[in-house]
Amino acid sequence: MRRPVRPPSSRQASPPAPDMRGATSAPRSLGWLLLPVLLVLALFLGSVALLFFHAFWGKDGFSLVYFRQILERADYHEVFLRTVSIAAIVAVASAVLAYPIAWLLWRLPRWRNLLLVIVLVPWLVSLVVRTYGWLVILGPKGFLNETLKWAGVIQSPVPLIFNDLGVVIGLTHVLMPFAVIATLSVLLQIDNRLEEASESLGAGGFETWRRVVLPLSLPGVFTGLSITFLTSMGAIVTPILLGGIRQKMAGTQIYQEVVYNFNMSKASTWAICLLLLSGLGLALLRAAEAALVPKADR
Amino acid sequence: MNAPLVRLGRAASFALLLFLPAPIVVIGATSFAAAGYLKFPPGELSLRWYAEAATDPRWIEAFITSLGIAAVVAVLVTVIAFAGAYACHRLKPRWLAAFELAVMSPLFFPHAALGVALVNVLAMAGYLGTATGIVVAHVVCTLPFAWRPIVVALQRIDSEIVEAASLLGADERRIALGIALPLARSGLVTALLFSFIISFDEVTVTMFLTGPQVTTLPVQIYAFIQENASPVLAAISTATVVVTLVVVMLLERLIGLEFFVAHDPA
Numbered sequence: 308m309r310r311p312v313r314p315p316s317s318r319q320a321s322p323p324a325p326d327m328r329g330a331t332s333a334p335r336s337l338g339w340l341l342l343p344v345l346l347v348l349a350l351f352l353g354s355v356a357l358l359f360f361h362a363f364w365g366k367d368g369f370s371l372v373y374f375r376q377i378l379e380r381a382d383y384h385e386v387f388l389r390t391v392s393i394a395a396i397v398a399v400a401s402a403v404l405a406y407p408i409a410w411l412l413w414r415l416p417r418w419r420n421l422l423l424v425i426v427l428v429p430w431l432v433s434l435v436v437r438t439y440g441w442l443v444i445l446g447p448k449g450f451l452n453e454t455l456k457w458a459g460v461i462q463s464p465v466p467l468i469f470n471d472l473g474v475v476i477g478l479t480h481v482l483m484p485f486a487v488i489a490t491l492s493v494l495l496q497i498d499n500r501l502e503e504a505s506e507s508l509g510a511g512g513f514e515t516w517r518r519v520v521l522p523l524s525l526p527g528v529f530t531g532l533s534i535t536f537l538t539s540m541g542a543i544v545t546p547i548l549l550g551g552i553r554q555k556m557a558g559t560q561i562y563q564e565v566v567y568n569f570n571m572s573k574a575s576t577w578a579i580c581l582l583l584l585s586g587l588g589l590a591l592l593r594a595a596e597a598a599l600v601p602k603a604d605r
Numbered sequence: 606m607n608a609p610l611v612r613l614g615r616a617a618s619f620a621l622l623l624f625l626p627a628p629i630v631v632i633g634a635t636s637f638a639a640a641g642y643l644k645f646p647p648g649e650l651s652l653r654w655y656a657e658a659a660t661d662p663r664w665i666e667a668f669i670t671s672l673g674i675a676a677v678v679a680v681l682v683t684v685i686a687f688a689g690a691y692a693c694h695r696l697k698p699r700w701l702a703a704f705e706l707a708v709m710s711p712l713f714f715p716h717a718a719l720g721v722a723l724v725n726v727l728a729m730a731g732y733l734g735t736a737t738g739i740v741v742a743h744v745v746c747t748l749p750f751a752w753r754p755i756v757v758a759l760q761r762i763d764s765e766i767v768e769a770a771s772l773l774g775a776d777e778r779r780i781a782l783g784i785a786l787p788l789a790r791s792g793l794v795t796a797l798l799f800s801f802i803i804s805f806d807e808v809t810v811t812m813f814l815t816g817p818q819v820t821t822l823p824v825q826i827y828a829f830i831q832e833n834a835s836p837v838l839a840a841i842s843t844a845t846v847v848v849t850l851v852v853v854m855l856l857e858r859l860i861g862l863e864f865f866v867a868h869d870p871a
Contacts, residue, residue, distance in 0.1 A: 334777055335696070336777070337691075337692045337695050337696055337777065338696065339692075340688040340689060340692035341688070341689050341692045341693070342688075343684070343685040343688055343689065344685055344688070344689030344748070345689075347685060347744055347745055347748055348707050348708065350726060350741065350745060351710070351722075351745050353726055354723050354725055354726035354745075355722050357722065357725035357726055358718070358721060358722045358725060360725075361725055404621055404624075407614070407617060407618035407621050408621050408622045408625075410618060411615060411618035411622060420857065420861075423865070423866070424853060424854075424857065424862070425622060425623075425625060426622070426625060427853055427865060428626065428846075428850055428853050429625040429628075429629060430625075431802050431803075431806060431849050431852075432629055432806060432845065432846050433805075433806035433822075433823040433826070433842075433845055433849075434806075434808060434809070435823045435826050435830070436629070436632065436806075436823070436826065436842040436845055436846065437628050437629065439632065439826065439834075439838060439839075439842055440627070440628020441628050442830065443628070443631055443632060443635055443839070444628060444631055450631060480624070480625070480627075480628065483625060484625060492865075492866040492867065495866055512611065537713065538715070538716070540715045540717075541714070541715020541716040541717040541718055541719070541809070542715075542716070542809070543716070543717055543720075543809050543812070544808055544809055544812070547831075548827075548831075557717065558716070558717035558809075561717045561720070561721055562720070565720070565721060565724055565813055566812075566813070571721075571724070571728075574721045574724075575721055575725065577721075578717065578721040578722065579718075581715050582714065582718050585713075586713075589713075
């Protein structure tokens with residue numbers, strides 16, 4: 308190990324401190340170190356408070372006009388319904404598709420680092436870049452359509468984007484790495500001896516997976532479901548680029564209200580509704596997890 | 606279980622794994638295609654899109670802005686998180702669980718809602734459309750990601766070392782900077798690189814905050830896709846992928862990637 312870095316202040320600090328109290332009783336003055344974090348938290352909580360303020364307080368004082376609008380307008384119901392349905396489909400699709408990848412990484416410990424890079428790099432690359440990639444692949448003159456045409460499979464391009472299908476494909480791909488990581492981190496917790504025990508008791512590989520590994524990995528699957536659901540609920544870029552302007556989701560509507568209409572009251576109201584729906588979704592997932600996963604595993 | 610079935614399962618899983626980098630690979634291939642679009646079989650290769658990107662001041666400016674913002678955010682958020690996590694680690698306040706929940710709370714916000722919330726507060730302070738505003742927003746968004754690796758690293762420090770140092774007369778400042786800081790460096794490096802890359806590639810929240818004066822690379826890519834999907838975008842996108850890849854490889858070399866799949870001890 309390298310020698311500890313000497314702080315610039317060590318010269319003044321070198322004479323022994325007079326008191327010999329144990330390190331366990333840290334002085335209260337350390338509390339000042341919390342100040343920067345508290346400032347960031349205050350900023351965040353302040354922004355949330357402003358969100359509520361703007362939602363309930365318009366130009367003419369207290370008002371529920373935008374909440375009422377959301378309750379009354381059928382086209383808005385459709386937007387929220389589409390948002391929740393797409394988020395649910397994306398969450399399930401990413402969890403299902405991510406599971407085998409996580410299983411593969413778990414099963415190949417020697418290759419895990421390399422394979423992990425293949426998962427992490429797409430995850431960390433900007434989602435606008437990944438969405439652009441899907442545009443290049445799935446577009447009417449994209450790679451897939453052109454290749455299929457070249458191969459003589461189709462005559463005219465298949466509409467793969469500018470519809471809900473494009474949004475689901477794009478979001479699922481963007482969010483899958485989250486689900487892989489969540490599932491893998493739980494798989495890695497499983498005690499090897501449990502599998503050995505199951506196999507020595509005569510269960511086959513699939514049977515062991517179904518009855519031992521799968522139940523134990525469910526908490527990771529649920530973490531993945533929660534993250535991907537939440538993130539799809541608030542997505543903007545992928546729905547706009549792959550869904551087109553008419554396939555609105557809550558996030559795209561909010562973005563439009565802020566950037567083009569400068570209507571912060573309406574945007575804040577929508578944001579609060581989005582928060583509520585996301586919270587509801589997470590609560591349902593929690594309840595499902597509680598019902599499916601035995602208590603000792605949580 | 607019979608071996609062919611296992612092999613089939615592995616092959617299928619591997620195919621799914623390769624699906625993850627697929628769009629990035631496609632963009633990379635497109636960026637070298639002279640025709641400007643990807644076709645099969647591939648056509649002539651060329652670097653013209655890179656040349657075009659490198660001579661366009663708009664892209665250079667956005668690239669430098671993004672790197673600068675990411676660097677400032679990474680340093681700021683790592684310092685803030687280390688200070689806070691260290692104080693929590695030493696003081697072990699009774700309200701620690703609630704406090705950590707508050708630190709993590711931005712994670713529970715859908716990005717669209719987070720964007721509106723931050724627009725509200727930054728507009729009130731007059732920082733909308735400025736680099737400072739974007740830095741502040743990114744610090745809020747990346748704090749949870751910087752916090753966790755630092756907390757984990759601090760928990761790994763042998764408390765006897767701290768006690769010994771204290772008995773030998775090291776004051777609090779020396780314990781923090783001379784002992785905890787170097788011993789927690791794996792967490793600090795992870796926090797630094799992780800928050801750098803999140804800030805560099807962030808688009809959903811940032812697109813609420815950019816203005817005519819300042820824009821980041823991902824937001825500009827988004828704007829250009831909507832205007833005209835020129836193949837220059839493929840070259841620019843490949844450049845951001847390279848930045849991300851470099852940071853991930855750096856993280857792998859310096860610390861290892863176990864952090865991402867390590868179970869949260871908290």
